[in-house]
Amino acid sequence: MFIFECRIRVRLNCDIMYPKIPEKITYFIDSILAKDYLDYHVSKEYKNYVHDMLWPIEGDGVYKQGKIYAFRIRTISQEMAEYFMEHLSYQQTKEFTGVSTDIKILPKKLLEKIYSITPIVIKNPEFGYWRGHMTVPEFEERLKINLIKKYRFFTGNELGDDFEFCNLMEFKNKKPIKLPYKNICLLGDKICFHVAPNPKAQMLAQLALGVGIGEGGSRGNGFMNYQYMQR
CATH class of the missing domain: 3.30.70.1900 (Alpha-Beta Plaits)
Structure with a gap:
């Protein structure tokens, strides 16, 4: 089993308070899955990926309009990793505009x-x-x-x-x-x-x-x- 880690860089289109960040990242990802993986997206089965929060962390809890941040998606699916890489680099929602993506495979160590x-x-x-x-x-x-x-x-x-x-x-x-x-x-x-x-x-x-x-x-x-x- 390989673990693929995609780093997604986004520009914020508006200020976002910290508690809303997970919801907005999830919507950003869902907005592309709904196009090509709709059945998978709406299914109740286990999903083969997980994501984290925006970085760098803002000390005042407000993520700033116009600033570029990054978050990570990890997945055990090469197909899904390649899909994220291809589509999230230019995806746009009300809150985020994709800027760039890169990918690595986590080393297999104890x-x-x-x-x-x-x-x-x-x-x-x-x-x-x-x-x-x-x-x-x-x-x-x-x-x-x-x-x-x-x-x-x-x-x-x-x-x-x-x-x-x-x-x-x-x-x-x-x-x-x-x-x-x-x-x-x-x-x-x-x-x-x-x-x-x-x-x-x-x-x-x-x-x-x-x-x-x-x-x-x-x-x-x-x-x-x-x-x-x-x-």
Whole structure:
């Protein structure tokens, strides 16, 4: 499995407040998928890509009209990566104008840590945010099982669940992080996973880099950065 990382540079056509950035990036991406990948775009199945936020970060929370920013899309699909590269470099929405794109393939090395750049979200229709309803080990298992299901969906291979995914899971936020979503706010967490060195855990961690951890990767949730094992 290869992980393709596309860097998209955009010029802002208007000022945008920080909480609106994930929604506007998602719409920018969706605006091209709706043209050629409509069935895929509207389907409820797992999406094979994830995106992060605009960079550089604005300290005052206002992203400025006329300024050029960049964001990343990662995907496990070469076809999708090439499509993003071809079309986003000149796509225009009310908020963004595409400026340029470039691409790289992430090296395949033993991962020591993966850590979230954007909050990790799981949806529970019965009770919403997980704290107060699940223990930390149950939450960790939920994230692991979600990754296993994605692995099965994208590869067609069974992985089983009788292995350790991480040696340590560290929460980086002291309180839940609010994420505007349609007419509500979802709650998420920023987490660092110390990845176990066994082959199955490493495969799941690689997958997480390409499609995100948790739910809503195509909405900008669960985008992971990484640290390789030092030899």
